[in-house]
Amino acid sequence: MTLMLAAADRGFTLSLNGMILIDQSPDHPAFYVGRGRERMDMYRGNFEIEDYLEERVPLTHAVVDGNHVHLSFAEGQPPAMTLIVDKGVIQCMAAGSHFNRFWMRVRAEAGEHVYGGGEQMSYFDMRGRRFPLWTSEPGVGRDKTTEITLRADLMGKAGGDYYHTNYPQPTYLSSRRYALHVDTTAYSVFDFRNEAFHEIEVWAIPRIIELFAKTTFVQLVDQLSRRFGRQPQLPDWVLDGAIIGLKDGENSLSRLDAILAAGVKVCGLWCEDWVGLRHTSFGARLFWDWRADETRYPNLKGRIVELRKKGIRFLGYVNPYLCVDGSLFHEAAMKGFLALTDMGGVALVDFGEFQCGVVDFTNPQAKDWFAERVIGQNMLDYGLSGWMADFGEYLPIDVHLRNGADAKLMHNAWPTIWAEVNARAVERRHMTGEALFFMRAGFTGVQAHCPLLWAGDQSVDFSRHDGLVTVICGALSSGLLGNAYHHSDIGGYTSLFGNVRTAELIMRWTEMAAFTAVMRTHEGNRPRDNLQIDQDEAVLHHFARMTDLHVRLKPYLKALSREARDTGLPLQRPLFLHYEADDQAYTIQDAYLLGPDLLVAPVWKAGESERQLYLPGPERWVHLWSGIEYAGGEEITIAAPIGQPPVFYRAQSSWAALFKGLAGNARPAG
Amino acid sequence: MTLMLAAADRGFTLSLNGMILIDQSPDHPAFYVGRGRERMDMYRGNFEIEDYLEERVPLTHAVVDGNHVHLSFAEGQPPAMTLIVDKGVIQCMAAGSHFNRFWMRVRAEAGEHVYGGGEQMSYFDMRGRRFPLWTSEPGVGRDKTTEITLRADLMGKAGGDYYHTNYPQPTYLSSRRYALHVDTTAYSVFDFRNEAFHEIEVWAIPRIIELFAKTTFVQLVDQLSRRFGRQPQLPDWVLDGAIIGLKDGENSLSRLDAILAAGVKVCGLWCEDWVGLRHTSFGARLFWDWRADETRYPNLKGRIVELRKKGIRFLGYVNPYLCVDGSLFHEAAMKGFLALTDMGGVALVDFGEFQCGVVDFTNPQAKDWFAERVIGQNMLDYGLSGWMADFGEYLPIDVHLRNGADAKLMHNAWPTIWAEVNARAVERRHMTGEALFFMRAGFTGVQAHCPLLWAGDQSVDFSRHDGLVTVICGALSSGLLGNAYHHSDIGGYTSLFGNVRTAELIMRWTEMAAFTAVMRTHEGNRPRDNLQIDQDEAVLHHFARMTDLHVRLKPYLKALSREARDTGLPLQRPLFLHYEADDQAYTIQDAYLLGPDLLVAPVWKAGESERQLYLPGPERWVHLWSGIEYAGGEEITIAAPIGQPPVFYRAQSSWAALFKGLAGNARPAG
Structure with a gap:
């Protein structure tokens, strides 16, 4: 790959393998710097974000000197930024600290398509739209013209929009067969609305812009996958049936027996309530103190061994928060492992009638403690073969962290760090490629640690922006960036405002899941109000046949998993x-x-x-x-x-x- | 008043009567210019507006030369803008046409309050908030945390927010006893969120910034009122009782008799359906062809004479649109008096199952025609003593106008021009101060033409941002800018989603209206679903007593009306x-x-x-x-x-x- 800088009449061009990406002249500057003051408010993982932009200055004057470009507002003015073009990257060096906003315009072509941006749920081809990249709840409904979205907005600013995602990433891949990645964790925006250029906006001066080019998309994906980290192969056992999600305490085990009796092929039982419940006015919630609750699951350890003998793995649930009334919170607080407030106290996050501390993963000891003490001892040693590693998007932007970094810059970094904590626990026990955790949150580099994405919390419906079809968009967009494995909650998750699952929805979702890496069911947020796979004979029968089909695909899926390891190609491909x-x-x-x-x-x-x-x-x-x-x-x-x-x-x-x-x-x- | 420019260390100050308003230094520039591309979409008077801001350049370098200030980005750079400080105004002269955005920062003080912005319905003291100034529907609910607002948003992007108003005006009055007015009709924003400065944003380079200062607020209001135009005195007859709003065809007259029999003091009967009805799936709408419908009101002309003998005036309704199936549309189209599309056809606006043409008031002949032919002949000559001059906020931003101006720049100007058309008709018949029309829309200069504001379409409730209390805010804010007379629909207007009037609401609204310039009832948008003043004995009795009280206030109100004429002071005062x-x-x-x-x-x-x-x-x-x-x-x-x-x-x-x-x-x- 050749990245070529050339001085042009009072400007310059930057070409990648002969393809012009940046073409700057005084009348058409490609770089801007500025100064803004952002307002960011979080409401349970949903953000209101606004920028008060005080300055946006075009850097119209360029002086090329070797591989350096000195950019200033006008001739005779001191450079505001210097670009260094070297080894396929653009380094950006700002003069001084006055500017905290950055824009770059990359030449766009008619008919060009762009993909990526992390895991996008609404639009695979991002051309024509603007995509803020900030990890958050994806929203319920995600379409301001629907009643569900507006009701969710009214209830808790939770309606979301097309660009909201648990997993953003400042990387795009163009149909011109190149990719661009911004090395930043700051809030950024990819704006593909313009005909003549794509605009990259970053709420910081990014250190490096990376460029990638290949002659085929297959090669390009391979290259990106190597850059962001290659995933381990999928564990073999996952291909032996579906993971059945039940959270019904002891009943889960008897219900599993009935499901097996109906001929369903099962590789795992996933009980997120393995940690026990907390009863709130919103209904039952999990108890966020990460260890088995043997009141809810008597002799769970023994039952896990028995299940294993039948070829069924047991999976649980964990997230990076600790409830204040749990033992782990107490332990973490004593050790100083929790993020702090301005006043020096433990920062608490309200999750709805219960408060939690935030484990401060910028402290290496806290990270080790969570990996070893919580995931290692309480989960892996207990017998768990996998878990949902939930959340990652909720780092409050006003907490104080051990490494001294601005929480606004750590917010996007958090999902990857959270993945790393989980991966470390697995690795320490040499169970990489054997234990399986799955995440919805992500950011640059999550690929290196998280073995499996799940598509988050779809609504239990066929809606365009929050239903079944969005899962495909999520798989394709994240897949191009090196996330080979993707799956979703069969039947969807979020049931609100009387929106409930139909038998048809479960069956259509099952049919799709059979043709993905992993089949996994979920009872959803309101199990009792919604149809479950074991409550309707036709649904259960259909489900059984689809698991059988999925198992028959195992040799093919295994081969794809080897291919993913070798080439970074995702299982699901555009x-x-x-x-x-x-x-x-x-x-x-x-x-x-x-x-x-x-x-x-x-x-x-x-x-x-x-x-x-x-x-x-x-x-x-x-x-x-x-x-x-x-x-x-x-x-x-x-x-x-x-x-x-x-x-x-x-x-x-x-x-x-x-x-x-x-x-x-x-x-x-x- | 002295406006004093003084060079300071690499900057300058601008003082008004010794009070520093602008204090520019290289580190704290007070002026910025920029370049933006706006997106504006109208949905029946509700707008979605977004700016893609490409440049915002601080003019950090100032050179003072006599009463001129040359402003540039940096020393040695050509001036981007020159200010000329003269006779209490700041003239702004931009170099070239590259820039289409302007910002100015005025020093703010702790504890300072700011008022004005036209007729503001939610916040009288504007400090701490940002106010876009663009005439539009005010919204239904106007509070994104309420169900009514979100339902209205869902139905037609009609929910609105705190700053939406029929009558914006780029003028504010500070508790520091000065006022600032921007001479522009472009979209502008007054941003009072900052502690150290107020920021004025204009989507154009404004020609002139006007400043006013006095030692008392009474004097300052007097001065503003002279600047924007002094209203005529209120007609005497208006103080002789309430204007009863009925739109029940012939029944209106018999219902009026019953209301009179209950002891209600009545000065006018207002029938907006005097033009007849159109039946749509939304219910009955008025027929927008501005002339009496003697089918709906047989022998209306004679009835008006009879009413007049009883001391009761008759009032009607008009707006600046003409329905395509009406005779006036045909006439206007033939004469070329309608605004055009890009393609040269007549621009049609959809009002919900019927389409209308927009009379092009930038054409002096069209203006005269509407004043003389429509209002003069069809209304005044027919016997009307007044009318609701509705709308004014709906000029589409993409029509072609005779004067060649950009419709985006005419949009805000439209309400004042519409007021002028009405005033001209009245003046030609020497009925100024005798005939009374009332408007909800406004902009700079509406004061000179419109004799009475009405507060628009409140919801039929007690809500904080769209109910009874907002009327007070509207009266106080507009009153400080020289609108002496204000009133509202007794009982509110908008009934949607099952929200209906209570007897209590009507009675509380009546009590307030008795202590304003004008008492007027309205049946609301859904008369049959909502309680009317003549449908409940207690309500009617209470209403009668309040009209009696209002009439007893006549000598005092007359004196206030004279005071308004002489000093510009509004009747309702903070x-x-x-x-x-x-x-x-x-x-x-x-x-x-x-x-x-x-x-x-x-x-x-x-x-x-x-x-x-x-x-x-x-x-x-x-x-x-x-x-x-x-x-x-x-x-x-x-x-x-x-x-x-x-x-x-x-x-x-x-x-x-x-x-x-x-x-x-x-x-x-x-």
Whole structure:
């Protein structure tokens, strides 16, 4: 890769492999610096953020000197910033500390597409929109024209919008076959609304802008994946069935037996209530003191051993907060491991009728303590094979941390540090690639530590911005940045304002999950108000067949997992990744390739019994259920009754025999 | 008044009567210029406005040369703007046309209060908040924490916020006894959130910043009122009772008879449906073709004459739009009097199942035509003594106007031009001070043309940001800028989402209205769902007594009207206007002085039978109902049953005998 700086008439150009990315002239400056004062208010993980921008100064005057560019407001003015172009990166050096805002404009082209930004849930192709990058709750509804969103806003500023995500990352990949990454944890914004340029905004002067270019997208993803960290292979046991999420205390075990009796293939039992409950006016919540509650789960340790003998792993739950009335809070407070307030007291975060301390992971001892004492001893040594490593997005922006850093700069960094704490615990016990934790929060570098993403808390519906279809967008966007493994709560999670699961929703979600890395159910936030997989015979039967199908895919999924380890390619891939010449493949976000050989187009709307989808070309595709072969390069409509999700395999696939065998197994319900 | 420019160390100061307003140094620039691209979308008078700010450059380098200040980004740079300080104004001259944004910082002091901004409905003292100034619908609910607001947002982006108003004006008055006015019709923002400065933002380079200073607020209001135009005196007939708003076709007349029979003092009958109805799925709307509908009101002309003999005036309704299926639209279109689209066709605005043309008042002939042909012939000659001159806030920002001006710059100017059209019709018939129209929309200069403001469309409730109490804020803020006369819809207007009038609300609103310039009822947007004054005996009885009380105030109100003509002082005044030494008087916005001698503290919350209020001092105040005398300078709690609104008069008032007599008349109901 060659990053080339060239002086031009009173300006300069910066080219990557001969492709002009920055083209600055006095009339069209590419860099701006400024000064702003932000207002950020957090309401349980939802943020109101506003910038009072006092200055935004175009750096119209450029002097090129070797690999340096000195930028100033006008000729004769001292440089406000110097760029050093070296080894594929742009270093930015600001003069003085007056400026705390930075903008850079990268040339954009007509028809160009851009992807990434972390895990985006609404728009895969980010062109035409503006994306603030700040880890937060994703919102409930995420669409200001829907009643659920507005009700959530009214209830707790929780409605969210299209760009809200648990996992932002200041990296994008362009259809021009390059990628750009900003090395910062500050609040930043990627603005793709303009025709002539993409604008990068950072609420700090970023140290480094990294550039990547390759001749194919496959190579580019490989390169990004090496940059951000390659994930371990998926544990084998995960491919042996579904992880069943129950939080019903002892009943969970008897319900699991009934589920097994119905023929469901199960690889794990996930009980987030393994830590016990707290009763609030909002309903039952977990008790945030991370150790087994043997009142709720008598002899849990023994039961875990018994389950294991049956080939079923046990998974739990943890997050980086400690409730004030728990033993771990007390221990952490005594050791000085908690973040502090301005006044020097322990900072407490309100989670709804209970308060928690924030473990200060900038203190290496606190980090070790959480990894060893909490996750290591209380979880791994106890017998857990995995857990949901929840949260990561809630670092309050006004706490005092041991490393002295501004909490506003640590906020985005927190998910990756949280992943690192979890990974360290696993690594210390040599269980990397064996124990499996999954996270919804993320940021740059989370790839190196977190073995599996989960798509967060969708609403239990088919809505465009918070339902089933958003999971695909999350998998594709994060996948391009080196997150190979992605999955979601089957049936969705958030049930509010009378919005509840239908049997159809659970079945459609199950069908999609069967064609991802991991199948896992969740009872949701209101288990009693919502249908569960074991409460309806048709749903359970359908679920059993889909787990069987998923298990039959194991050899293929294992091969993809090896490929991910070797090349960084995600299991779920956008169509253009393997069909670069097909223009239509660049904007599809409701279908994906599972590895190179399967095309999956989930039914994501209610009441549909067929689906329109696009088959990329040139290629020949075989419909999984009918065996009919289609030529790629066309949009087709395919019958898609419940039980026959629209899936196709490459006619030329070396796995064709395996795929062909799947159809015999899973017939439509009813 | 002396406006003094003085060079200081690498900067300058600008003082008004010795008070420093601008204090610029290189580290603390007071002026910024910039460049932005706005996005403005209108949804039936509600706007979504966003600015993409590309540049905001501090003009840190100042060179003073006589009464000129040359401002540039840095020494050696060409001036970006020159200020000329002369005769109490600051002229701004920008170099070139690159910049389209302007900011100015005026020194602020601890404890300083600021007022004005046109007619503000939520916050009288604007300190601590930011106020965009753009004429629009004020919103329904105007408080994002209430369900009504969010439902209105969901329905049509119509919820609004604290700063939305039909009548903005880029003028503020400071408790430092100066006022500042920006001579612009561009979108502007007054930002009073900072401790050290007030920031004026204009989306244009304003031509002139005007400054005013006096030693008392009374003098300052006088000066502002002369600047913006002195209103004519209120017609005598308006003080002879209430204007009864009915829109029930012929029934209106028989209902009026019953109201009269109940002892209500009536000076006018206001039938907005005098133009007939249009039936839509939203319910009955008016037919926007401005002439009498003698189907709905048979022999209306004759009935008007009969009413007049009984001392009752007839009032109607008009707005600056013409429905496409009306005769006036056809006439205006033929004459080329309508605003056009980009394509050269007539621009149509959707008002909900019907479309209208926009009369292009930048065309002098169109203006004359509307004044003479529509208002003159169809309304005044027909016998109307007044009307609601509705709207003025809806000029679409993308229409083409005859004068070639950008519609974005005409949008704010429109209400004043609309007022001028109405005033011209009245003036041509020598009926100024006799015919009475009332408007909710306004902008700089509306004072010179519009004889009476009405507070717009409150919700039919006691809510903090859209209920009864907002009317007081509207009267006080607009009053300081030379709008002497203010009134509101008794009982409020907007009934949505099941929110309906209570008897208590109507009675409390009536009590307040009795102590304003004009009493007028409105049936509201959903007459059949809401209680009307003639549907409940207690309400009607209470209303009758309050009209009687209002009529007894006539000599006092007439005197205030003369005072307004002579001095520009509004009838409703903030307490500090006459009690400058009383610190507590500066922040009260739920009570007012009616002239110098009455203090009115309406009950504005539901279910209250007493009120806390502050009596300014030094002064002695007599409670209207008990005759008990109180010393000013204290907060007191006073009994306030329905029928005894908290009203006090100055013990020393020359009108004491009149006020004393009021109590005998209006006893509590029930």
